[in-house]
Amino acid sequence: MRTAWIIASGTELILGQSRDTNSAWIAAQLAAAGVRCARMCVVGDDLAALRDVLSTAAAAADVVVLTGGLGPTDDDLTRQALADVSGDALVCDEASLAQIRAFFEARGRQMPEQNVVQALRPSRGEALPNPVGTAPGIVMPLGRATCFALPGVPIEMREMFAAGVAPRLRGAQEGPVLLSRRLNSYGLTEADVGQRLHDLMRRGRNPEVGTTAEMSIIGVRINALAETVEAAERMLNEAEAAVRQRLGGAVFGTGDDTLAHALCRRLWERGETVAVAESCTGGLIGKLITDVPGSSRCFVGGVVAYANSVKEEWLDVPRELIQRHGAVSEPVAEIMSRQVRERMNATYGLSATGIAGPQSDSSGKPVGLVYLGLATADGAAARTIRLGDSPREMVRTRAAQAALGLLLRRLEPL
Secondary structure, eight states, X not given: OEEEEEEEEOHHHXXXXXXXXXXXXXXXXXXXXXEEEEEEEEEOSOHHHHHHHHHHHHHHOSEEEEESOOSSSTTOOHHHHHHHHHTOOEEEOHHHHHHHHHHHHTTTOOOOGGGGGGGEEETTOEEEOOSSSSOOEEXXXXXXXXXXXXXXXXXXXXXXXXXXXXXXXXXXXXXXXEEEEEEEEOSSOHHHHHHHTTTTTOTTOSSEEEEEEETTEEEEEEEEEESSHHHHHHHHHHHHHHHHHHHGGGEEEETTOOHHHHHHHHHHHHTOOEEEEESTTTTHHHHHHHTSTTGGGTEEEEEEOOSHHHHHHHHOOOHHHHHHHOSSSHHHHHHHHHHHHHHXXXXXXXXXXXXXXXXXXXXXXXXXXXXXXXXXXXXXXXXXXXXXXXXXXXXXXXXXXXXXXHHHHHHSOO
């Protein structure tokens, strides 16, 4: 099986100012084309360091994929590093230059002179068109490898990979392929999932099955190694069927599906809607739902009732109720969900009120204590979740996820 190195370029990655989300995505695409990633590297905007890692990668791998460093500024060094390592001169690719000019003209702007540098490529390189940006990519021989230089902007990189990289790799495919699939589950612990799938997760098994946990979502990944894509697909389908049979309704989606995606699908199917009233989550529940394209078909709206005065004036939460039980309480969560449902004429009302931290409230209620409300045509009820003394953002995110999960499990019980 051919091997690859993936190199992410950018000082912002080295300093932790940005996350490298490209490399994992590229590795999965390479595997589907019969190329196994052998190493991932991150290097800053340093010409000598970039030359060194490119030289090493070109001698060790069959394929090198480099992202970043193709912009128009002085710290974009990928073109020069490729030229230095290959010994090629940089030349202007006239077709790329015309495409860059057209990009600006279509937006009613004149191309800055500095962008001319983006049309440069090593003389033995070939430009890869960029359909959504100004930075063309480059493909060229480098040592024993074929090197692909792609933009660092994720949407530009993915478009270019699909159009200019994947077809070349599949055309040269030799030997086995590795295909992957991910199922997402909610409502079971990782230990529960592991127990139900224990024999499928046996070390050395093909397909390989493993789990990952993040913010209460348990992902089940399946990797199938076979001589052909068709055979690997069959193995994935059989393994997926076995996982779904054992986990039942806990599986809510595949790939990049989120709880919000699953919830929206269920609401669409039923022709129903939801409205939200949020305190500690500060609008995050509504944000997660509206991240889903088409969510306007099921999401009516929401109220961020952070202050008690907003709870009282906008959601008609009685002041005496807050004084008796506190704003963070089951009765308040219950009436918040009921009022937002009625006021927005939605099928369901969801609410969240809690202590996100970093300190407990004046009554001594601990960080991580959250109350969720769910209102339906049959009435409203609240439930308590305890998320522990976790960082503020973790409490907010897990509370928002739990709210989505609460309604999802109402619509589709385990």
